[in-house]
Amino acid sequence: MAPAFEHRLLPGADGGVVAPHNTGSTNVSGDDQLLLKSKVTVVGSGNWGSVAAKLIASNTLKLSSFHEEVRMWVFEETLPSGAKLSDVINRTNENVKYLPGIKLGKNVVADPDLENAVKDANMLVFVTPHQFMEGICKRLVGKIRRDAEAISLVKGMEVKMEGPCMISSLISELLGINCSVLMGANIANEIAVEKFSEATFGYKENREIAEKWVQLFSTPYFMVTAVQDVEGVELCGTLKNVVAIAAGFVDGLEMGNNTKAAIMRIGLREMRALSKLLFSSVKDSTFFESCGVADVITTCLGGRNRKVAEAFAKNGGKRSFDELEAEMLQGQKLQGVSTAREVYEVLSHRGWLELFPLFTTVHEICTSRLPPSAIVEYSEQKPNFSLLQGSINGVVDE
Numbered sequence: 001m002a003p004a005f006e007h008r009l010l011p012g013a014d015g016g017v018v019a020p021h022n023t024g025s026t027n028v029s030g031d032d033q034l035l036l037k038s039k040v041t042v043v044g045s046g047n048w049g050s051v052a053a054k055l056i057a058s059n060t061l062k063l064s065s066f067h068e069e070v071r072m073w074v075f076e077e078t079l080p081s082g083a084k085l086s087d088v089i090n091r092t093n094e095n096v097k098y099l100p101g102i103k104l105g106k107n108v109v110a111d112p113d114l115e116n117a118v119k120d121a122n123m124l125v126f127v128t129p130h131q132f133m134e135g136i137c138k139r140l141v142g143k144i145r146r147d148a149e150a151i152s153l154v155k156g157m158e159v160k161m162e163g164p165c166m167i168s169s170l171i172s173e174l175l176g177i178n179c180s181v182l183m184g185a186n187i188a189n190e191i192a193v194e195k196f197s198e199a200t201f202g203y204k205e206n207r208e209i210a211e212k213w214v215q216l217f218s219t220p221y222f223m224v225t226a227v228q229d230v231e232g233v234e235l236c237g238t239l240k241n242v243v244a245i246a247a248g249f250v251d252g253l254e255m256g257n258n259t260k261a262a263i264m265r266i267g268l269r270e271m272r273a274l275s276k277l278l279f280s281s282v283k284d285s286t287f288f289e290s291c292g293v294a295d296v297i298t299t300c301l302g303g304r305n306r307k308v309a310e311a312f313a314k315n316g317g318k319r320s321f322d323e324l325e326a327e328m329l330q331g332q333k334l335q336g337v338s339t340a341r342e343v344y345e346v347l348s349h350r351g352w353l354e355l356f357p358l359f360t361t362v363h364e365i366c367t368s369r370l371p372p373s374a375i376v377e378y379s380e381q382k383p384n385f386s387l388l389q390g391s392i393n394g395v396v397d398e
């Protein structure tokens with residue numbers, strides 16, 4: 001589909017910017033200009049990581065302010081053939097394990113050496129399953145350029161003694177660099193074949209850097225809207241994975257579309273409420289961007305979290321998520337189950353469990369404390385959805 005509005009400069013819901021897609025290179029040449037060009041490294045090469053590298057690489061070929069080459073750090077593994085994944089990517093220009101059948105672009109270079117992959121880059125794109133991010137950042141301390149800027153495409157968070165720590169904060173704090181985020185209704189396999197999608201770019205304050213990131217990602221089939229709300233955008237991307245698990249349970253129990261729509265609505269409501277309780281700066285308008293309502297919808301319809309949770313419920317919770325993930329995703333990783341646990345820790349530490357019955361119930365089902373059917377059961381012993389209406393109204397609704 002070729003969207004009619006691809007050339008327009010659109011305001012985001014909060015008045016932020018949307019870059020037009022790239023229009024080609026300008027006349028820049030010479031060694032000095034080469035030194036000034038931005039160099040991009042993608043840290044991660046899973047399903048979305050590979051698609052992100054492809055998107056970016058198509059743009060660095062066209063934009064004179066970027067080096068053409070895009071380096072992609074590969075967590076090295078040996079394929080059943082005995083070959084190394086990074087060698088195969090460089091030979092075939094395909095990530096045969098995580099994105100088979102899609103050419104990444106000849107200017108994508110797979111690099112299994114993390115330090116080598118990042119050392120020259122001033123634009124670092126982080127896109128690995130969230131559970132690996134702390135270890136990766138620790139390995140990168142002192143190894144990156146001082147003028148580097150980062151963006152996180154990672155949907156997830158860490159929980160520390162002090163409370164939740166978003167992945168963008170983890171990157172900023174451990175590496176001492178600014179970090180923006182890009183989230184949205186972005187099922188990677190659909191973007192890989194260039195079906196139209198939107199995405200939301202969340203940034204703190206530097207508009208010039210924001211525009212550069214938006215330019216790097218925007219294509220006619222990938223329309224990026226920028227909003228000045230890093231926490232809101234990142235919490236949307238993170239929390240929707242818990243809602244997707246709930247939607248999968250509903251599908252596994254064959255409860256139908258109305259129930260699933262109810263789960264999405266309640267889930268979105270809990271997402272907004274928790275985000276605003278954690279960060280008072282979070283904007284309501286963010287939940288109407290791609291990262292909010294649109295990502296809830298796409299993930300609850302077609303995501304991996306939904307799919308594996310459906311199988312979990314179909315099996316009556318008798319096969320573990322770890323087992324189903326390994327069997328069904330073949331190396332790709334779920335984020336929703338661990339995020340449900342992390343959210344539960346935050347809620348329980350703050351005494352908010354009863355305010356968030358959907359989030360709480362998802363974790364209790366994942367850990368087999370409750371059966372999958374509890375996702376819509378009401379009882380006096382358990383928190384129920386009606387609590388949400390009263391309690392949260394008082395806390396965050398105007």
Ligand SMILES: NC(=O)C1=CN([C@@H]2O[C@H](COP(=O)(O)OP(=O)(O)OC[C@H]3O[C@@H](n4cnc5c(N)ncnc54)[C@H](O)[C@@H]3O)[C@@H](O)[C@H]2O)C=CC1
Pocket residue numbers: 044045046047048049050074075076098127128129130132153154155156186187188189331332333334335
């Ligand atoms: N796949 C999708 O459709 C989308 C994914 N995301 C988010 O992007 C992030 C990354 O997801 P994907 O790229 O899909 O990854 P994936 O789910 O395909 O994960 C597998 C990746 O993890 C790597 N890995 C395995 N063990 C590792 C270790 N010990 N240390 C470091 N890396 C290791 C694998 O080599 C592989 O690159 C996640 O937070 C996900 O929620 C966001 C939008 C869409």
Ligand SMILES: O=C(CO)COP(=O)(O)O
Pocket residue numbers: 155184185186187188244295298299302303304305306334335
């Ligand atoms: O985040 C996603 C789509 O926006 C992908 O979700 P899953 O990880 O559930 O596939």
